[in-house]
Amino acid sequence: MLTRFAAKTSILAAIVFTTAYTPAFAQSPPGPSRPEFPPMDKVLEGFKQVVSTADGKPSLYTLWVNNKTNQMYAELPRNYASMKQFIAVTVASGERYAGLQGNDFYVYWRRYDNRLALIAPNVDTRSTGDAESKSSVERLFTDRVLLDLPIVTENPKTKGPIIDMDAFLVGNASSFFPGARAMNPKLASIKVAKAFPSNVEVSFEIASSSGLLKELHYSISSISPSPSYKPRAADERIGYFTTSYVDLGKYDSDEKNVRFINRWHLEKADPSLKMSPPKQPIVFYIEHTTPKRYRYWVKQGVLYWNKAFENIGIRDAIEVYQQDADSAAPKYMDLDPEDVRYNFIRWLNNDIATAIGPSRVHPMTGEILDADIILTDGWIRAYERQFSELLPKLAMQGHSPNTLAWLNDHPNWDPRVLLAQPTERARLIRENQLAQLKPMAGHPIANSDPSMLGDDQFDGLTGRTSQVNGLCLAAEGKAFELAILRMQLELAAATDDDDDKDKDKDDEEEEDEEKDKDGEKKEDNQKEDKDKKDDDKEEEKKKEDEKEKPQILDGIPEDFIGPLISDLVAHEVGHTLGLRHNFKASTIYTLEEINSPELKGKPFAGSVMDYLPINMYLPKDKEDKTEPDHTMVAVGPYDMWAIEY
């Protein structure tokens, strides 16, 4: 019986096998067959190869453009099948936040006969355990195809596949930019086409579905883990952004969730030195759109951090250069801020009070690859809207999904409603109730793995493995403080005006008295002499006054706004060094200590990563000459400690 049964199954298996495989053998002889493509020189007729380096070194992709038809073709790198690539995208123009880093994609190409698929490898679930677990994880957690394209032709010399870049990057724009769609792909034009040895920079201007012209920038580079970079395990006592994954090769549940901190690959150039320059400094460029009057202060804010690196024996770890559009002597204008190789501090005139320090990270190791800080003009200009916009947000920080659900049921207790203008309240209640229908009462945590660090509402881990700066309200806080300062300055100016008026009146009266004393005999020329002398005196006095008067920048004294900008920049640079917020840092000193002479010129809080209020000190009496710092003038002791980690 047993033998007969075994025999039957094997016959069945043989039948299945034959049915499944016979047709393939019947159609063509074994061995790979090359599909027929139109000849490459025919396809590239009217196209010019892009050469962006002086020595004409081969580039990652070979690019060809046809400026008449606005078409672009590219030959994939020779070893594309085994190469991991990093595609970093940015909306470069046509939006209020144009310039803010968009998504990034860790991908590889895979050929299917005459097509190519762009595939994102699975990075969330891994195994570092035994061969069995590795094989199982590989089978269960597979890679994901993002898009696929036809191969247009092949390079007969290299056999490299050539693709249509318009079809890739304009036709599939929505795969990279959520919701992006060209109104008519034929209206796309090439804005940037640069080919470098390890990356290509490509951007297209498209007419978006609303008709608005938008430039979509793609920075495509080869990416491989630096051999000497060692991922560092996260520790919840030090607030770093993390790159996390689940290791199913580990059978101890405490070891299952692996979290690396995000950090730069910074090493001593000479490890034998106590104090060494870095092998590779972190270089920031300040964008040319930054107002000249604020550039010095922006630079200082970046350089604050060098103290923390000196503390670990690295001198000049961060370097700062100024981009300048001056036509006589342009500086660094050929560098694209969207290029993944360059870190920029960008200045956006968008009338929004915000600043943000996002970064791009290697999803396997947490190594920071690129950072572009966004500063805006709005926080300097911002005024009264702060009260209705900032306070509700501050009141909502750190609330759990349960609190959110409760507040939605009890709108009379909801700070978002209570602090809003009465005319806005009905709309806000309705909006919050709609949000409640989403998972976890609309809390962003619903989109992320709660076992990971940094999944609070503004922590930026939602829907991604590597956490980056999600939302930073530091600039909004500064806007609020500046609004108060402006109010104070305006009140003071109004009081001064009143004093001046009184004084002028007194002067006139004195002059009249003098006239009366001397009688009416005095000659007119004598009076003219006196007037002239008075004029000269006044002129001199004015000049002296001008010297003594503080420099005013946009209505605020420079010695006030300058250090404030440095402080804000230091906060955002901190984010790009991998640091999260530290909202306990302001508790390190008492108000009395902050305003004591001992702390003058020194950090008065534990960290620049807090949302620190401006220290506004009112003298106790006329004798009180205390002039404490109004903002952080260096990174704090916690910051030094965090960088040391």
Ligand SMILES: [Zn+2]
């Ligand atoms: Zn922040």
